Amino acid sequence: MTTFAFTLEAFTDIDFWIGVGILAGTYTIFALGLQINVGFTGIVNFGQAGFMAIGAYTMGILVVKAGWSFWLALPAATAVAMAAGLLIGLPSLRLRADYFAIVTIAFAEIVRYVAQNARELTGGNQGLLGYDDAWADVSFWILDRLDAIGMGDQFLLPLLLVTWITALVLIAVLSVVQRTPWGRVLRAIREDEDAARALGKNTFAYKLQSLMIGAALGALAGYFLALNLAFVSPESFEPLFTFIGYAVLILGGLASYAGVALGAIVLWTLLEATRFLDLPLAAEKVAALRFMLVGLLLILLMAYRPQGILGKRREMVLGD
Amino acid sequence: MEAGAPRSGIAGSLTRRALAWPRANPAQAAGGLLLAAMLALAIAYGIQPLAQRTINGVVSGSYFALGAVGLTLVYGTLKLVNFAHGDMLTFGAYVAFLFNVTIGLPIVVAALCAIAVTAALGVASDRVMWRPMRAKRAGLLQLLLMAIGLAFVIRNAIQLVAGTAPRRLDVDVTTSIAFLGLRIGRTELIAVVVGLATLAGVVLMLRHTLLGKQMRALSDNFDLAEVTGIDTDRIVVATWVFAAGLAGLAGVLLVASIGSMTINIGFFVLLSLFAAVILGGIGNAYGALVGGMVIGLAQEWSTLVLDARWKVAVGFAILIAVLVVRPSGIFGRERTL
Numbered sequence: 013m014t015t016f017a018f019t020l021e022a023f024t025d026i027d028f029w030i031g032v033g034i035l036a037g038t039y040t041i042f043a044l045g046l047q048i049n050v051g052f053t054g055i056v057n058f059g060q061a062g063f064m065a066i067g068a069y070t071m072g073i074l075v076v077k078a079g080w081s082f083w084l085a086l087p088a089a090t091a092v093a094m095a096a097g098l099l100i101g102l103p104s105l106r107l108r109a110d111y112f113a114i115v116t117i118a119f120a121e122i123v124r125y126v127a128q129n130a131r132e133l134t135g136g137n138q139g140l141l142g143y144d145d146a147w148a149d150v151s152f153w154i155l156d157r158l159d160a161i162g163m164g165d166q167f168l169l170p171l172l173l174v175t176w177i178t179a180l181v182l183i184a185v186l187s188v189v190q191r192t193p194w195g196r197v198l199r200a201i202r203e204d205e206d207a208a209r210a211l212g213k214n215t216f217a218y219k220l221q222s223l224m225i226g227a228a229l230g231a232l233a234g235y236f237l238a239l240n241l242a243f244v245s246p247e248s249f250e251p252l253f254t255f256i257g258y259a260v261l262i263l264g265g266l267a268s269y270a271g272v273a274l275g276a277i278v279l280w281t282l283l284e285a286t287r288f289l290d291l292p293l294a295a296e297k298v299a300a301l302r303f304m305l306v307g308l309l310l311i312l313l314m315a316y317r318p319q320g321i322l323g324k325r326r327e328m329v330l331g332d
Numbered sequence: 333m334e335a336g337a338p339r340s341g342i343a344g345s346l347t348r349r350a351l352a353w354p355r356a357n358p359a360q361a362a363g364g365l366l367l368a369a370m371l372a373l374a375i376a377y378g379i380q381p382l383a384q385r386t387i388n389g390v391v392s393g394s395y396f397a398l399g400a401v402g403l404t405l406v407y408g409t410l411k412l413v414n415f416a417h418g419d420m421l422t423f424g425a426y427v428a429f430l431f432n433v434t435i436g437l438p439i440v441v442a443a444l445c446a447i448a449v450t451a452a453l454g455v456a457s458d459r460v461m462w463r464p465m466r467a468k469r470a471g472l473l474q475l476l477l478m479a480i481g482l483a484f485v486i487r488n489a490i491q492l493v494a495g496t497a498p499r500r501l502d503v504d505v506t507t508s509i510a511f512l513g514l515r516i517g518r519t520e521l522i523a524v525v526v527g528l529a530t531l532a533g534v535v536l537m538l539r540h541t542l543l544g545k546q547m548r549a550l551s552d553n554f555d556l557a558e559v560t561g562i563d564t565d566r567i568v569v570a571t572w573v574f575a576a577g578l579a580g581l582a583g584v585l586l587v588a589s590i591g592s593m594t595i596n597i598g599f600f601v602l603l604s605l606f607a608a609v610i611l612g613g614i615g616n617a618y619g620a621l622v623g624g625m626v627i628g629l630a631q632e633w634s635t636l637v638l639d640a641r642w643k644v645a646v647g648f649a650i651l652i653a654v655l656v657v658r659p660s661g662i663f664g665r666e667r668t669l
Binding site for chain 2: 050056058103104107109110111113114115117118119121122125126129251252255258262294296297299300301303304306307308309310311313314315318
């Protein structure tokens with residue numbers, strides 16, 4: 013089977029691992045949003061790529077078109093993503109879970125359509141670039157420090173460090189929040205919304221808050237994606253990426269924030285490793301294989317181990 | 333049944349009464365709304381441009397309706413939101429391409445092959461995935477994500493074989509027929525005739541044959557249908573043959589009318605199909621037919637007002653509007669959702 017030979021050198025290459033690491037960190041943050049929605053509140057958000065797009069584009073537009081400072085644009089774009097979560101949640105969070113899934117995926121597609129077609133603002137399919145000068149300064153400052161330990165020639169290392177520091181801080185914060193009374197109400201809604209309501213909890217408000225936090229985390233992931241790619245374009249926000257997020261989520265395990273990080277690392281190592289499969293195929297066909305892999309993974313996980321690697325079966329109450 | 337609001341007076345009761353009628357007669361209200369939109373557009377833009385858009389709308393409405401009826405029946409019967417349904421349209425179109433262009437058979441034969449192979453794919457997906465999951469009593473999230481996974485597998489398997497370059501069926505896309513200052517492509521005309529004839533057949537089948545009645549009974553209430561002695565397993569298979577076969581045909585008609593296909597075409601259409609299904613009341617086959625037509629018309633009419641690149645977004649907007657105003661759709665019974 014020479015056609016399936018692996019070139020193993022790739023795995024000793026630090027560039028490979030930095031690339032995988034940044035993607036895994038970005039998708040950890042992305043899927044943490046899904047975890048609070050799906051794993052802890054039981055609301056099936058299929059529009060996470062839309063929130064990521066809103067964050068990345070708002071930040072880019074504010075910096076490039078409106079001349080805002082990058083550091084001001086970040087909180088502003090996060091607020092816009094949360095407002096979008098509020099807007100989409102208000103009419104649709106009262107609906108059944110499957111309707112909510114359809115509405116959110118439709119919402120994410122509308123966002124992508126706008127990004128594609130409002131060319132004056134977003135650059136259309138060409139994308140938007142030139143928002144990362146402020147980040148470049150920070151990146152060089154970190155590189156200067158890294159120079160002292162002889163790692164100053166890895167230009168993407170600062171992004172890797174900042175992405176993972178952010179991801180780990182978020183995991184810690186969310187894990188603490190989950191143990192507060194507020195976090196327990198979310199779980200109660202997931203287990204039995206009617207019972208939570210009967211206890212006098214305004215479950216609708218809690219679900220809205222959960223969705224808005226998920227949206228903010230999606231936006232945050234969008235900034236790291238934007239810094240990693242150096243430009244934002246509609247194709248980075250296809251529904252596929254929401255479901256890569258779900259694959260990360262399920263792989264790591266429902267109702268486990270640390271599991272998200274594990275899932276992201278495993279999945280992105282797997283996906284990026286397929287680039288080195290020495291297949292006699294055109295690039296588009298190798299891409300097709302990778303995404304078939306995502307689809308198969310979702311099917312097999314859901315069929316045989318819906319709770320994922322670290323998840324607990326008894327926390328898997330997303331039944332009817 | 334709601335408790336009377338303390339805010340009374342003539343104005344309050346008038347608004348209540350004004351809101352009660354469309355609530356009780358959603359189909360008439362939606363029809364009235366459609367008619368009003370048509371009148372307004374005719375006055376603002378002239379009858380001739382509107383008529384041209386209406387023709388285009390009936391063309392897309394016919395394949396939306398074909399796609400939507402299968403989606404809604406699968407939902408009604410199996411409570412499965414089949415996110416892979418759009419990719420079944422794509423699959424049908426590419427199977428037709430295989431038989432029509434690669435092998436060189438006439439388009440009619442290729443379309444029949446597409447229907448048969450897509451129907452087989454539908455049945456296979458049930459045997460391999462959905463039936464075992466029903467036996468396991470899988471939860472909603474499991475089914476949703478498996479459907480998404482299946483969509484990715486189908487779409488990327490097609491890409492693996494056919495690549496990403498746009499493909500065309502061997503049909504005449506340049507000749508068009510002009511009448512009364514309106515025009516329709518010759519292939520589009522054939523597609524719409526085939527589409528409407530199939531839809532009429534679907535309605536007759538659902539209405540008058542035993543199989544059709546059993547399918548609707550299962551879609552309405554699975555357990556009750558089973559208790560009355562219907563062989564549910566047989567009807568489930570029939571539903572898949574029907575749903576996937578129509579999806580295959582819809583894919584062929586879609587690609588024949590717009591001229592070219594890419595692997596994303598079915599997924600793009602899927603959200604319009606959801607809009608049609610929800611507009612018609614999820615699980616309601618007749619509703620899906622009407623919903624598909626309405627979405628097709630609304631998207632084409634919107635090009636009078638908006639740039640054509642926004643017409644797909646119009647479908648999403650209707651979807652969200654329906655869910656906000658009346659989640660049970662225009663033909664669905666009002667119940668808590």
